[in-house]
Amino acid sequence: MKILLLGQHGQVSRELQLLLSQGHELIVLGREQLDLAETDNLRDAVRRLQPQLIINAAAHTAVDAAESEPEAAFAINATAPGVLAEEAAALDVPLIHYSTDYVFDGSKPTAYHEDDLPNPLGIYGRSKLAGEQAISAVGGKHLILRTSWVYSLHGRNFLLTMQRLLQEREQLSVVADQIGAPTWAGSIAAATVQLIERWQSAQTATWGVYHFTARGETAWFGFAEAIAAQLQAQGKTVAQLTPIATTQYPTPARRPLNSRLDCSRLERDWGVRLPDWHDGLLECLNASR
Template sequence: MKKILLTGVNGQVGYALQKKLSQHQVFALNREQLDLSDKDAIRRLMQALKPDLIINPAAYTAVDKAESEPELAYTINAIAPQILAEEAAKLNAALIYFSTDYVYDGSKIADYLETDAVNPLSVYGKSKLAGEEAIRAVGLPHLILRTSWVYGAYGKNFLKTIIRLASERDSLRIVADQFGAPTSAESIADAVMELLAVWQPQQANQTGVYHFTNQGKTSWHGFSCAIVNEYNRLAVIKNEDLLKASVENIAAITTADYPTPAVRPANSTLNNRKLKQTFNVSLPNWEQGLQQVMQSLD
């Protein structure tokens, strides 16, 4: 049994993790209990609680808004993890930090490996990479888990937006030239639990960066079609109304047709082989992850 400090419990990953960590002693903290923009509060809390392990899914995740709030994004995504890492090092504790596929520029055709060059295109991606670098510089035992396109039954996310839009409108227009792996918060939490059973933080060769996504790849358009298909399949079984927009009415558009403040990588599919080889842990295929989440929706 470990003494774990878990941040961001009102976020998608934090919420999913909190539900699964019951066999450990967990200090599960929301923003009111630990504001990560308050450095002194982080230090005070770490010194008072003395955890063995810090799991930090809390983050500034508003990718487009970060372009106009870079300082706040860096404070939460880079400075707060650095302070958590410094305090953890004093306690001989370990740290799990979640990072992002947006550390890559997306120009690679094949799946990204952890050894590939990073080159974030957005403030969000840069701030998360700065968090990774700060943790590495402190030098404590850590796992940096780069995940992608996170959604789940709980919280605000792309899946919820598509279901809402497809229930209100006859047709949708969705970007079809950005590729990655939609990853459910539930799959992430399951895989973290498996990791906790096998990770030996004092083994220096296990410390490092790991890709941590559901398997396979699709585009936002492909993901949207799968969401609508799965929703309607379950609606038939439950004898409920189908969505207004059918898959045939989801138009495939380009990134140029849908300009956003933050530039996103065209391909951010992450190869998870290192995770499998080091820990024998893997996340399911993204379609399987989607089915699980859809079945758990109210």
Template sequence: MNILLTGVNGQVGWELRRTLATLGTVTAPARQQLDLTDEQALRQFIRTTRPQLIVNPAAHTAVDKAESEPEPARTLNAIAPAIMAEEAARLGAAMVHYSTDYVFDGSKSGAYTETDTPNPLGVYGATKLAGEQAIAAAGIPHLILRTSWVYGLRGGNFLLTMQRLFQEREQLNIVADQFGAPTWSRMIAEATAQILAQRPFEQQSLSGIYNLTSAGTTSWHAFAAAILERTALEKSVTLNPIPATRYPTPATRPANSVLSSDKLYKVFGIALPHWETALALCLDKP
């Protein structure tokens, strides 16, 4: 396949550049080569490269900043995916797009499934949902992979933030009443390649939304504790559990970000490992 990959310097995009290489020729322009906020440049790039598959992990993920500056989030999370889908339709191409647990309000008592009605709490979730809807409306073969609590060894994420703060402080207050499944960016990329190897786009009926997260559930506090346990330090660090109300942010986070990946397993036979197993693999300290 001729594959166009966006967001190559992001957590998921960096990993996808490697895993997708087994499936075809990957064109992975950096931001300097392709500005996704420039509609004409984006359309022209797609028409020139003529991909058979567009894989789009690029996103505006500054959740709090989006509340006061919504336009950058709308441009990258909603408008750019819509343009990609329109151009894919012109070419007869397919599309893989990544979305988020933030399309839900977190009020459900159990794990969210793909058929649950979205109700985003803020700008980030609303713009990601708009991107999903634009791709679905384009009528192209597509996979929308919703994930949550993404981390890795590059970029900005909870794992790297915690490792830095462990070095700087002796006590940390960590939210303990928001729940989800930390998901390693490499696992997302590897699962994507395994899905695509099954050539799902040959069956239009397989198009749609699939949840893709690690197994298990935890809180931010317990996730931090697991990271601390696997981090070599020459001092002790105390993690204090606090409610989200004691850590106010411009954007409201869902209290429940747990996504059921049962559909992914039933359709493609793929299930990510437990989040603790993945974390140990990521840090290479089983």
């Protein structure tokens, strides 16, 4: 199958490339080859390549920077997905698009379901929600997969930052009142491949929005503790961790306190579920050895 993957160096894209490069004609277009803000070029690329599946793993993910550059965030996170949806519908092929827990404000006391009312707190969340809405407005075959707290062994993420700081410092404060599910990019990629296989074998084809995170929940502080425990198991000395409130760690963009997403619809409709976040962390760390 000819697959067009947008995004080249991102965490999820890297993992998808590992899994999809065997057995498929995978065409990867990164920022160097295609600027998603150039909509005419984006349309031309899809029409020229005639893919049988489009996966959009590209996004403006700098949450704080988005507050000062909303036009760039909306061009990549909102306008481009709408264009991809239009071109996918014209070709009658599926579009897989990744979204985020940031479409919610985090005020709900329990896990969010797909039909809960979005209410993003900042530019990043608003731009990602606008992208969802643009895709949904086109219709056609599409999967919008909302995930959260993505990390891997590449790029800039919480895992790599914590591994460094825990070994550099004696004391380290980490936010303890934001709750969610740390989700390894490798788990996202593997579950995406499962979705593709189910679609190809006609096992199911219920298109729409799905929550797509690791199972379980923790705070950023709990995630940091798990990372520290793994470093200690390797005989390394780590900083003493101190839990703090979000208010003690101000950032340009507000973060949702509750990022828990209920993924039961994904399992019911597609028979796919991601592993528990503890297991995902171990798989990620073992993949480096």
